[in-house]
Amino acid sequence: MATLLALDHITKSYPMAGQEVPVLKGISFSVQEGEFVTIMGPSGSGKTTLMHILGCLDVPTQGEYHFRNMELAHLSEMQLTRVRREQIGFVFQNFNLLTTLNAVENVALPLIYQRISRQEQYRRAREALARVGLEHRLTYRPNQMSGGQQQRVAIARALVTRPPLILADEPTGNLDSQTGLEVLQLFKELSQEGHTIIMITHDHDVAKWGQRILEIKDGRIVADREVTA
């Protein structure tokens, strides 16, 4: 199987009170196409920071980031935007839907920025919503839906551009355990359909849903193991 991405000694520090505070201290790992990887670590260990770098929402202080045949670590903002737009789908802990838009419009949002015709946007958005089982909630606003439904809308939004990589940052963190299980089941199905997924969590039980667990602690990868079923 082909390597989708590889991090090589990635570091990230934030300036704080005139000093550079290191958050990621040399992260190296690679992910194969079609893998379902979970990154597990305690709060404050740098998981979100890592996800922002993986998702081209931020750039590392040092190190190299190979994605397919591109080197992303030192791209301009414009180039990073293109990678985000075409290669990555995001799912966040707090759903991050736009409250003024209904379900289809939220799902169609990434397609607006791909300059696709409106009919095509909506056709694809409806299709993605059907995939997550929400074809009957097309015109619902986020505040008219349960947390589990909102997260499924967010997953549909991540799927709608058919990206090579889906990044999820604590996708079950704001959900009760039953709803959380449903969302995890959905991720598992997506993985079985061939999507590459990197899911971040602080919860060992959640991490077990992946095929492989990377443990992060204090800005370093401390373990990398396959999940045995």
Add this chain to the structure above:
Amino acid sequence: MIGQTLRISFRAIWAQKVRSILTMLGVIIGVAAVIALVSLGNGAQQSITSHIQSLGSNLIDVNVGYNPFAAGAAATTSSTPPTPPPPLTPSQVAQLGSTKGIVAAAPVMSGSATLAVGDNTLSSSLDGTSSAYASILQYHVAEGRFLSPLDVQAANPVIVLGSGDASSLFGAANPIGDIVTVNGIPLHVIGVLAAKPTSAGSNPNDFAVIPWTTYNQIFGDNGITTVDLSAAKSANVNNVVDRLEDKLLNWLGSSQDFTVTAQSQILSTLSAVDKVTTYLLGGVASISLIVGGIGIMNIMLVSVTERTREIGIRKAVGASTRDILLQFLVESLVLSGVGGLIGVAGGVAFSHVIGQALQSTAVVSVPMTIVAFAFALAVGLVFGLWPATRAALMRPAAALRVD
């Protein structure tokens, strides 16, 4: 894409209806004020112009009499009034009339008199003049005839009525051949003048005309101090005025003893003054448009801060710096554009209401309206630029961490 950007902007504005309307208010008031003030200024200018033109735009007035403000005159410090200059003689009037570029001249004596037909009396202005008067002041005869040179020579007891006086004294009846007494002296009505359109503040039809010689018999001979002249259409009025002034200076010896006024010069001066006033008013009003723009900027900055997370989300799903810049610029343009449109409607309506209240015509200038609207858009663009840039340059990771 631009269609969807517009839709997004309208939605964002709609989501904050009250705030958006309050924000637009500055632009609405600014645009409305510019349009209303300029329209009223234009209206005033047109009514002044048409009033003066109704007097005859080739009209030149010569007045003999002490004029301390005459151009080029040495300032006098003496407090005793100087002796008045002698009046003009009929032959001097004729010489003024034969000046190059002048086609007609008529002495004019003006006063008021009591006109009566039986018990029906009327206090009216009365001019004593000659036959050239009608053509100089562009009056047409509706009934009968105007004064003839013979009437003047013989001091005939005849009178020509303005249309206003004719209807006041005779109603609908034809007055030709009837007798009107002027301060008790009976005169034959030989003609009635056609009505001129009335304009704000004056009525050019409420008066009567008699031969100046007859006028002197009734009121006593005070000499000719006013001459109305008509310049040829092709003549350069400034040169004609110079020639008249040369003659008068020659006769009277001092430039302080007469005044030559060309209607066209007054006209151009007045309309220039009025134009300046109009644009000054428009300029002052456009300051309020700029203030409106600052209001837009203020609200857009608040909006950008409030919507930091939205910006982060949009960037995460693929919006570029340009997409975000465009979105917020369009939003501020929509605010100023919608405000501008409402302002145009308000300004036009307001000018009509005020125009009617002041009984002057408000002339809505279409180019000015377009300029005001374009200015509103420009204000939206300029004052939207900073907030939009701030939004566009937000780092997505940082924007997403804001809660």
